[in-house]
Amino acid sequence: MTAQHRTPVIVVSGVSPGADRDVALRLAGGEPATALVHHDLRQVSSGVVLRTVRRGIEETTTTLELAHGCVACTVREDLLPLLRRLAADTGVERVVLQLDEAMDPEQVCLAIEHVVVGDRTVGDDVEITAVTAAIDASTFVDDVTGDDTMAERGLHGSPDDERTVAHVALAQAEFADVLVCAGRPADAWSAARTNAILERVAPSAPVLDLAVTDLDTLLATVPAHARRGTGDDPHGSLLRGQPPLHSDCGMTVTVFSARRPFHPERLHEAVDVLLDGVLRARGRVWIASQPDIALWLESAGGGLGVGHLGPWLDSPEGPDWNDVSAERRTLASLRWDPLFGDRDQEIVVISHEADPQTVEATLRAALLTDAELATGREEWARYPDPFDTWHEEPCDETELELSDTDSVYNGRNET
Numbered sequence: 001m002t003a004q005h006r007t008p009v010i011v012v013s014g015v016s017p018g019a020d021r022d023v024a025l026r027l028a029g030g031e032p033a034t035a036l037v038h039h040d041l042r043q044v045s046s047g048v049v050l051r052t053v054r055r056g057i058e059e060t061t062t063t064l065e066l067a068h069g070c071v072a073c074t075v076r077e078d079l080l081p082l083l084r085r086l087a088a089d090t091g092v093e094r095v096v097l098q099l100d101e102a103m104d105p106e107q108v109c110l111a112i113e114h115v116v117v118g119d120r121t122v123g124d125d126v127e128i129t130a131v132t133a134a135i136d137a138s139t140f141v142d143d144v145t146g147d148d149t150m151a152e153r154g155l156h157g158s159p160d161d162e163r164t165v166a167h168v169a170l171a172q173a174e175f176a177d178v179l180v181c182a183g184r185p186a187d188a189w190s191a192a193r194t195n196a197i198l199e200r201v202a203p204s205a206p207v208l209d210l211a212v213t214d215l216d217t218l219l220a221t222v223p224a225h226a227r228r229g230t231g232d233d234p235h236g237s238l239l240r241g242q243p244p245l246h247s248d249c250g251m252t253v254t255v256f257s258a259r260r261p262f263h264p265e266r267l268h269e270a271v272d273v274l275l276d277g278v279l280r281a282r283g284r285v286w287i288a289s290q291p292d293i294a295l296w297l298e299s300a301g302g303g304l305g306v307g308h309l310g311p312w313l314d315s316p317e318g319p320d321w322n323d324v325s326a327e328r329r330t331l332a333s334l335r336w337d338p339l340f341g342d343r344d345q346e347i348v349v350i351s352h353e354a355d356p357q358t359v360e361a362t363l364r365a366a367l368l369t370d371a372e373l374a375t376g377r378e379e380w381a382r383y384p385d386p387f388d389t390w391h392e393e394p395c396d397e398t399e400l401e402l403s404d405t406d407s408v409y410n411g412r413n414e415t
Contacts, residue, residue: 006127007087008094009112010215011229013105013172014134015143015155015165019182019210023134024098027215032056033093034215035086039079041100044069045159051078055092071103071157079108080117087125094215095126102150102157102168105131106175109229128229130222133176133202138183141193143169144279145352147302166301170280173202177226178218182210189249196249200350201280204241234296234309236327238283238348251279254356256363258345259337260373261288261380266366268386273362274299277354283347284309287387288368288380292316295387297347306387314341 010027014020021038028036032055040050047069051062066073079097086092099105109131113123136143144166150156153165173179179202185191198207206221222228232240238255245253264287274281274297281299292315296307311318313332321329332342345367349359368380 004124006123006125007092008129009083009097009126010094010129010218011097011099011105011109011131012134013099013103013132013176014136015101015150015153015169015172016134016136016139016182017101017155019134019136020098020101022182022210023132023180023213024096026210026213027132027218028054028096029215030056032058033091034096035089035092035094036096036098037079037082037086038098039074039100039103041071041074041102041157042154044071044074044102044157049074049078051082053082069158071100071107075103075108075111076115080111080115080122083112083122083126084117087122096215100157101155102161104168105133105172105229106231110231113229130219130226131175131177131229132218133172133179133205135173135179135181135194135198135207136183137181137185137191137194140169141185141190141197144197144301149303162303164301164303166279167298167303170201170300173198173205175227175231176202176205177222177228179205179207180210180213180218181207193249193251196251197279197350197352199248200243200251200253202241203243233325233327234284235294236325236331238346250352252351252356254349254351254359256283256345256347256349256360258364258367259335259340259343260345260367261286261291261343262345262366263287263368263372264289264383264385264387270362270366271297271299271304273354273359274349275302275304277351278359279350279352281347281349283345285345285347286312286343287385288372288377289383289385290387291343291377291380292318294343312341312343314343 012020012024024036028034036054038052047066049064049066051064053060064078066077083095086095099108109128112126112128114121146166148165150161150163150165150168179198185194204223208218208221243253262285267287278299283297285295285297292311294309294312296309298305313319313321335344336342351359
C-alpha cells in the first residue's frame with residue numbers, strides 16, 4: 001500500500017505587508033500549478049475578510065462575511081476547507097499560503113494538523129514543507145525594539161488585539177524554517193544589529209536574500225532538522241538551535257533558572273525589568289501560591305503576557321508520563337527534585353539595552369527566601385496573588401489551538 005499523496009504547503013508570514021507579498025509572489029513564481037492563497041483581515045473587525053487565490057495570471061478575490069470576525073473563525077470557516085478543496089484539485093501541485101500580518105504561523109499550522117474538518121484533519125490532505133518569515137531589513141530593528149501595537153499599525157487581527165508589533169514579528173521569526181530578507185538596512189550598524197537579533201531569535205534558520213530566492217532555492221535551504229510547522233514543547237529546552245551567548249551589538253542572551261518558587265507579589269513587581277531594554281523574554285515559571293500549575297511568561301515590545309501551561313508532572317492532576325513528549329520526560333528525569341519534582345523556573349531573556357546582570361538579580365530577588373521556603377505550602381497559599389486573575393482560564397481546546405489574538409497577551413506595560 002502506498003502512502004496517500006499530500007499537497008505541499010509553503011507558509012509565508014511577516015508583519016511588513018510589502019515584504020510578505022513580495023516573498024509570497026517570488027515563491028509562487030507565476031506558475032499555474034501553484035495556488036497562492038491570501039486572506040486580508042484589514043476589515044475583520046466588521047466581520048469581512050477578503051480572500052484572494054492566484055494561479056498563474058488568474059486571480060480571484062472573494063468577500064467573506066464571517067459571523068465572528070477574528071483570525072480563528074477565518075482559519076476555521078474558510079482557510080481549512082479551502083486547503084482541502086485545493087488539495088483535491090489535480091491541477092494544483094502546491095500551495096503558497098501568504099498569511100495576513102496578524103496571523104500567528106504556529107497557530108495556523110497547529111490548526112492544519114489537528115483541527116478536524118468533516119471526518120479528518122486537513123493535515124491528512126496537505127503537508128507543510130516549509131514555514132518562511134519575510135523580514136523587511138529596512139525596518140526590522142525598529143519593529144522588534146519598538147513598542148507600537150498591531151492596532152496602531154492598522155494590522156490587528158480582532159478588535160481586542162493588544163499584541164505589539166515586536167511580539168508578532170519575533171514570534172514569526174522564531175517559528176520559521178527559513179528567513180527571507182527583503183529591502184536593505186539603512187546602514188552597516190543596522191545590518192549588524194539585524195544579524196545579531198536573528199542569530200539569537202532564530203539561530204537555526206538560514207537567511208536568504210529575496211533577490212536570489214525562488215521556490216527551489218528555498219526548499220533546498222530548509223534544514224533537515226527544521227520543524228516544518230511543528231511547535232515546540234514549552235516544557236522542553238527553550239534554547240532551540242543553540243543561539244550564541246556572547247554579546248553582539250548590545251544583544252545578549254541570558255538564561256535565568258531556579259529550583260524554588262517565585263513570591264507572587266515580588267514577581268509581579270519584578271516583571272517590569274522585562275519591559276524596558278529587553279528584546280524578548282519567554283519561559284516557564286511557578287509561583288508559590290499556585291504550586292501545581294506551570295505558567296508561561298512572554299514579553300516583547302513593552303508588552304507582557306502570562307498563561308497556563310497546565311499542571312506539572314508532579315502535581316496531583318499532572319499528566320501521565322506516557323502522555324507527554326519524550327523531551328519533557330527526559331528533562332524532568334534529569335532535574336527531578338525530591339521536594340519539588342519537575343517544578344522549575346527557566347526564562348530566556350534577550351536584552352538589547354537592559355543590563356543582563358540587573359535582569360538576573362531582579363528576578364532572583366523575587367524568589368522565596370530560605371525563611372519563606374521553610375514555612376511550607378499552606379502558608380504560601382495565603383500569599384496575595386496578582387496572577388490569580390491576570391490570565392484567562394483555558395476554554396475549549398480546539399478554540400485555543402485556533403486563536404492567536406484572543407490570547408493571554410496583555411498589551412504593552414500592563415503588568
